Amino acid sequence: MSTRARGAAKTAAIGGVVRVSFDGRPLEASPGQSVGAALTSQGITAWRATRKGERPRGLFCGIGVCFDCLLTVDGSANQRACLVEVREGMEIEGSCREDPSEETGGRA
Amino acid sequence: MNQGSDVLVIGAGVIGAATAYFAARQGLSVTVIDKGLPASGTSSACEGNILVSDKELGPELELTRYSLGVWHQDLGEHKKLWEFESKGGIIVASRESSLASLNRVMAVQTGYGVAVEELDQDALREAEPHISREALGGASYSEDCQVQPMLVAAHLVRLATEAGARFLADTPVTGFLRSGSSSSGSSRSGSSSSGSAANGGRVTGVKTPRGDFFADAVVNCTGTWAGELAALAGVSVPVLPRRGFVMVTEPLPPMVHHKVYAAEYIDNVGSSDAGLQGSPVVEGTPSGTILIGSTRERVGFDRTVSTDALSLLARNSTALFPFLKHVKAIRHYHGFRPYCPDHLPVIGHDERAPGLWHAAGHEGAGIGLSAGTGKLLAQALLGQTPDLDLSPFAPARFGELPASEPAHHSTSPQSAEHREEATA
Amino acid sequence: MTPPIVSADIAVVGAGPAGLAAAVAAAESGATVVLVDAGAQPGGQFWRHRPETVVPVPDGQGHHGWKSYLDLRARFDAARHQGLITYLPGLQVWMAQQNQPAQGDDAGFTLRTTPTVAEAASDRSAAGARTVVARRLVLCTGGYDRQLPVPGWDLPGVMAAGGIQAFIKANGILPGKRFVIAGTGPFLLPVAANIAEAGGKVLAVLESSSPTTWLPHLRAAAGVPEKALEGAEYAAVFARHRIPYRTRSIVTEVLGSGSLGADHASGVRTAKVDADGSVRPGTERVYEDVDVVGFGWGFTPQMELPLSFGVETRLDTDGSLVGVVDERQQSSVPGLYLAGEVTGVGGATLAVLEGLAAGTAAAGGSALPQKTAASEKTTARHRRFAEAMHRAHPVPPAWQDWLTPETTVCRCEEVTAGEITEARESLGARDARSLKSFTRAGMGWCQGRVCGFASACLGAGPGASPTAESLSSAAKRPLAAPVGIGELAALDADYEDPTNSLLKGDRA
Incomplete structure (x- = not known):
């Protein structure tokens, strides 16, 4: 049960390519890649700004410890880019979450 | 270590810090001791509220309103230090x-x-x-406000030391020093006054692993542990x-x-x-x-x-x-x-153990009430008539210590265990 | 809505070398096992590999001890097929508790979990979460790169050395083109080797200590021949790819200007240091056109779950806070076993040995395997080797001098070294706990995982190393992972008693 999301790449990959979007732009990733790897390999190395200094942030620890690489995946805010595997059709959004009350559904 | 002070404050939470601040600013010589660091107890494990809205009518509300004025006026210049927010x-x-x-x-x-x-x-x-x-x-x-309480305690201790007070961390109290008779006057000499009979005379200081501390007034600001500390002096403060x-x-x-x-x-x-x-x-x-x-x-x-x-x-x-x-x-x-059982704090001189004062038991309102408590207590310590009548908070209202009360040592070894996690 | 309960004789947390070994050993001793792991597939950080959905048979390239993994994995899969191991991947434990003893009996443990990765937005009620109940608990939560802040380390392009390696292992690609790896410890070598073998350019590996510090410890190293072999392999890789290995060298600043702009690492400023880490004047050097900088200063064991039980701890040779265990890996809490880095950073081979011992002991009690004496000897050899490595690669005492007041220490809450110094000097903050209170260092999303060690050092003051108490206050995390408030609300619905909403509010 709990592995079903991670197994999705198996069926979604078309010709070895997973199509996702980042802030509305289409992006191609490889099956099995993490969102962080997919972005970084496209030259996108920062996708979040810090609250105080608005400093850019991307991958740091790479293993789910530092929470620096947070982004929004299919409407779920504050997911760790280093841990989420790309899925066909995934909508990825950078920056901090705006308003959690508007996040309650409809999107997926 | 044997130097005396006018006032010895035990506990560097918000209550002790505010008491030390106002006493030092009034020109009293003040020593503050804590078994750990400033804001290691309840002050670091609460929400930092300064609330009018939830107070019972009567002495609690009056103390709250007085304290609110102290926050805004006497302490107004320091608001930024402790993230004071008039959020409502x-x-x-x-x-x-x-x-x-x-x-x-x-x-x-x-x-x-x-x-x-x-x-x-x-x-x-x-x-x-x-x-x-x-x-x-x-x-x-x-009128409801909020502060960051750990910063309040730490900065008030710092400001008190800038006004001449002395602060010692890691100094747990292990017992009280009593004079031979309750009519004893000065306790500064400290030579013959280190007897420790539970119900001896006047409280003239405290014993700690760092030596004895003498003072004309010893103020118990130990929050949740105030009852245990009072028991060391043979008096009941049921906190x-x-x-x-x-x-x-x-x-x-x-x-x-x-x-x-x-x-x-x-x-x-x-x-x-x-x-x-x-x-x-x-x-x-x-x-x-x-x-x-x-x-x-x-x-x-x-x-x-x-x-x-x-x-x-x-x-x-x-x-x-x-x-x-x-x-x-x-x-x-x-x-x-x-x-305390009657949900009012204990503030003032304890006539059952002359020389011992208390400021504790503020329940969930201690941050908000600390400023007023400190200022009123400093006035009383100076022998002035406090701006607000402290009699509803009199320590002696709880009567004598029951004979069975275990007067075990209170404040030392478990300090780390009793520490709180830091708040937001 | 309360997560379904999964029960077993033994619960194991972590599916890295120690956890896999513990689960396998326990199952082979006849116990039923639940293995909970944050990762999506077995292997942990050390044996992290491409998703098996994409690469069903990984070749183990770039891995050490891969045969050991394949062996454990085969036994793990066999035990799963026998129904002895229930494998729960993709779950993080947010709270672990000792059950209240009902009849004076040891009542066991309960683990509360939450999905590591959110399900789709329409279904985010922690559908995959489970509550695990077991008589014995084996915590194999591993560790992560220990970090020391340095000016510019918060720029994108700066990564944990282990993060670079994880990136390569999990994705089969590189996070950049031109790398500088810096810090201390033998782990920098495989990271650089992995990068080079994957086609990246390693401009330099900067090691703050010196090879001569190895000499007194050679005897311990010689006792572990496979480590000598590993060393030889790395030497060959370094020679083949012409990777400069510069000892007594550090990065003093990550530069953030140049071709990639001010918002990305573009180079590093380096310097030679004395044995204590003091920068030698006039040794400055700049590496340009660097797009990834990797830092690693040893490892920090992931201690929040052991600490939540109040286990006895100690300071290890490398300055890390670790759990105290007996020869059977049992902690000071009866029924709670620890294996792997949480008992002392020592690498995968040692972690496997500890995991096997813990799993066997947790499952059986007295019936230890016959090869115990031999494996205890091996364990002791590896511990000696680890200790020698720790002594040869200390965190340089003078590292605090590398900071400027503006250097970010806490990345989450953006707390600077200057703010921390101010709190120490004027407010009397002297440990990680008081620094948290006064500066918010360690209060953000990561809850001090990244800055905890550095904060504890800064609280202790220049040149000082942190106490166990300070490290413990940095590593205590009452929630071991973020958990949805909606998930919490769905727990234990028997508290729906309407009177609860009528009671007097806390005026805290």
Whole structure:
């Protein structure tokens, strides 16, 4: 049960390519890649700004410890880019979450 | 180590820090000792409230209003040091019956000069756009404020030392020094006065692993441990711990603008249930986290983490602010609020042990009441008539120490164990 | 809505070398086992590999001890097929508790979990979460790169050394083109080797200590021949790819200007240091056109779950806070076993040995395998080797001098070194706990995982190393992972008792 999301790449990959979007732009990733790897390999190395200094942030620890690489995946805010595997059709959004009350559904 | 002071403050939480600050600013020589660091007890495990809205009418409300003035005037220049926020409080009613109760309370409070304004459903939503659709209305208390309590304690200690006070960390009290007779005058010499008969004469200082400290006045500001310390001097100050859990969310953009809590408690003010209780208290902080309080349990110093308590906080807070369902908690902490059976603090000289003073037992209101308590106590220590009558808070109101009371040492070895986790 | 309960004789947390070994050993001793792991597939950080959905048979390239993994994995899969191991991947434990003893009996443990990765937005009620109940608990939560802040380390392009390696292992690609790896410890070598073998350019590996510090410890190293072999392999890789290995060298600043702009690492400023880490004047050097900088200063064991039980701890040779265990890996809490880095950072081979011992002991009690004496000897050899490595690669005492007041220490809450110094000097903050209170260092999303060690050092003051108490206050995390408030609200619905909402509010 709990592995079903991670197994999705198996069926979604078309010709070895997973199509996702980042802030509305289409992006191609490889099956099995993490969102962080997919972005970084496209030259996108920062996708979040810090609250105080608005400093850019991307991958740091790479293993789910530092929470620096947070982004929004299919409407779920504050997911760790280093841990989420790309899925066909995934909508990825950078920056901090705006308003959690508007996040309650409809999107997926 | 044998030098004496006019005032020896035991405990560097907010109460002790404020007492030391005002006493030092009044020109008294002050020594502050703590078994650990400043703000290691309840001061670091609470929400930093300065509230008018939830006070019982009578001495507590009067002390609150006095203290509020001290925060704004005497301490106004330091507001930025401790993130003072005049955010205002809102009590929300979600049932007709509690709305009616709230309206009655508001009418009485207005009569006592509390600044309270009724909020209809629209006004409530304007003030708190993310409040539950179930909310029927509320009351707005513009005087309610919030501070970062650890910064209050730490900076007041620092400011007190700049005014001449001395601070020593890691200095637990192991016993009291008593003079030979209760009519003893000066205690400065310290030569023949280190007898420690439990009910000896005048309290002239304390014993610690770092040596003896002498003072004309010894002030017990040890919060939850005040009863144990008083027992060392042979007097009863029945301060008990009441456990409270607070949950902290991930940092968010501003979503909750006031301190928001539910009116339903008014229906049941007199509860003396020892079991797990909770009502939603939700507020944002300058750092973006939202604090979700709080439970109350009388379980002694039990540090067992309770998923029941966390779950109760989650259910109550999401009922008030449904968006919280989609927010993550990243931390929780709990503290032990010091309370007395009559829910009033103990402030003033203890005539049962001359030379010993107390300022403790402020329950969940200690941060807000600290400024006023410190200023009033400094006035009393100087021999002045305090701005506010302290007799309702007199320590002797609890009578003599029962013979069976265990006068075991209180403040030393378990200090690390009793430490609280830091708050938001 | 309360997560379904999964019960077993033994619960194991972590599916890295120690956890896999513990689960396998326990199952082979006849116990039923639940293995909870944050990762999506077995292997942990050390044996992290491409998703098996994409690469069903990983070749183990770039891995050490891969045969050991394949062996454990085969036994793990066999035990799963026998129904002895229930494998729960993708779940993080947010709270672990000792059950209340009902009849004076040892009542066991309960683990509360939450999905590591959110399900789709329409279904985010922690559908995959489980509550695990077991008589014995084996915590194999591993560790992560220890970090020391340095000016510019918060720029994108700066990564944990282990993060670079994880990126390569999990994705089969590189996070950049031109790398500088810096810090201390033998782990920098495989990271650089992995980069080079994957086609990246390693401009330099900067090691703050010196090879001569190895000499007194050679005897311990010689006792572990496979480590000598590993060393030889790395030497060959370094020679083949012409990777400069510069000892007594550090990065003093990550530069953030140049071709990639001010918002990305573009180079590093380096310097030679004395044995204590003091920068030698006039040794400055700049590496340009660097797009990834990797830092690693040893490892920090992931201690929040052991600490939540109040286990006895100690300071290890490398300055880390670790759990105290007996020869059977049992902690000071009866029924709670620890294995792997949480008992002392020592690498995968040692972690496997400890995991096997813990799993066997947790499952059986007295019936230890016959090869115990031999494996105890091996364990002791590996511990000696680890200790020698720790002594040869200390955190340089003078590292605090590398900071400027503006250097970010806490990345989450953006707390600077200057703010921390101010809190120490004027407010008396002297440990990680008081620094948290006064500066918010360690209060953000990661809850001090990244800055905890550095904060504890800064609280202790220049040149000082942190106490166990300070490290413990940095590593205590009452929630071991973020958990949805909606998930919490759904727990234990028996508290729906309406009177609860009527009671007096806490005026905290």
